[in-house]
Amino acid sequence: MRLLKKNIEKSIEYGEEKNFFNKLNKIYEEIQGGECRGCTSCCMESVNTFYIEFLNIYKHLKNRPELYMKLIPKVIEYYFLELVENRPCPFLDKDGRCTIYEVRPLTCRLFGHLSEREHNENYKNVLEENRESRDYFREEYGIEIPEEIVNYKIEYCKEFKVDKRAKKQERQSMIDDIFVIESSFFMKELITEEFLGTGLVSWFAYSYFDLDEAGDYRLDIMREYAEQGKNAILEKVLKKVIDDKL
Numbered sequence: 001m002r003l004l005k006k007n008i009e010k011s012i013e014y015g016e017e018k019n020f021f022n023k024l025n026k027i028y029e030e031i032q033g034g035e036c037r038g039c040t041s042c043c044m045e046s047v048n049t050f051y052i053e054f055l056n057i058y059k060h061l062k063n064r065p066e067l068y069m070k071l072i073p074k075v076i077e078y079y080f081l082e083l084v085e086n087r088p089c090p091f092l093d094k095d096g097r098c099t100i101y102e103v104r105p106l107t108c109r110l111f112g113h114l115s116e117r118e119h120n121e122n123y124k125n126v127l128e129e130n131r132e133s134r135d136y137f138r139e140e141y142g143i144e145i146p147e148e149i150v151n152y153k154i155e156y157c158k159e160f161k162v163d164k165r166a167k168k169q170e171r172q173s174m175i176d177d178i179f180v181i182e183s184s185f186f187m188k189e190l191i192t193e194e195f196l197g198t199g200l201v202s203w204f205a206y207s208y209f210d211l212d213e214a215g216d217y218r219l220d221i222m223r224e225y226a227e228q229g230k231n232a233i234l235e236k237v238l239k240k241v242i243d244d245k246l
């Protein structure tokens with residue numbers, strides 16, 4: 001199963017016809033931007049993203065082919081190495097700016113709006129998922145995911161200031177509204193359930209590789225990385241991505 005580029009194009013057309021991108025932007029506009037010291041700690045890993053949000057970002061980058069071609073090797077590299085090495089979100093540039101700021105996903109927009117308790121609850125869930133992945137990779141493939149990746153935590157930010165925090169109920173209602181949009185793509189069979197819960201970098205990876213192919217490459221790259229550090233398989237895979245057209 002692959003997220004074919006022609007299906008991405010069809011999904012964008014469908015989203016435009018149904019006014020979904022405007023609806024998404026309206027939801028984003030409900031979230032008040034805050035002020036902070038821009039330390040980038042909250043961008044030290046990538047985020048989960050709805051399909052409509054991936055389409056919104058893809059559409060934005062498609063109109064900026066130079067930026068797309070600059071970002072895509074970083075994005076794909078992140079996908080293949082995220083379980084062996086802690087690295088910042090690939091959309092963060094070297095000056096600490098988000099390269100897709102105008103179209104950044106909901107999770108990034110809501111980061112500072114959560115209470116400390118909610119932030120820690122989310123971490124507990126992520127930690128549980130990470131531990132499950134660690135056990136799965138260990139038992140199925142004999143690959144060890146380093147403990148610093150399993151336990152990695154973005155600390156709660158006490159420096160973010162905003163006049164009006166989005167309350168839990170309001171945030172849930174935004175997610176529900178996006179989910180309604182998301183369901184339309186499933187009903188139209190433009191995506192299938194295999195793609196549920198996909199992260200932002202994974203959407204991009206699946207536009208280049210079949211799900212199984214991506215999984216097989218990931219195992220080979222992780223094994224090679226564990227044994228030798230640098231990675232010939234990864235370089236081959238990145239070349240394929242760079243040679244491919246947008």
Ligand code: SF4
Nearest residue numbers: 036037039040042157
């Ligand atoms: S919200 Fe907090 S963690 Fe994120 S960049 Fe601003 S100060 Fe840093």
Ligand code: SF4
Nearest residue numbers: 043089091092098108
């Ligand atoms: S998409 Fe942008 S805001 Fe979100 S984590 Fe990445 S760099 Fe940070």
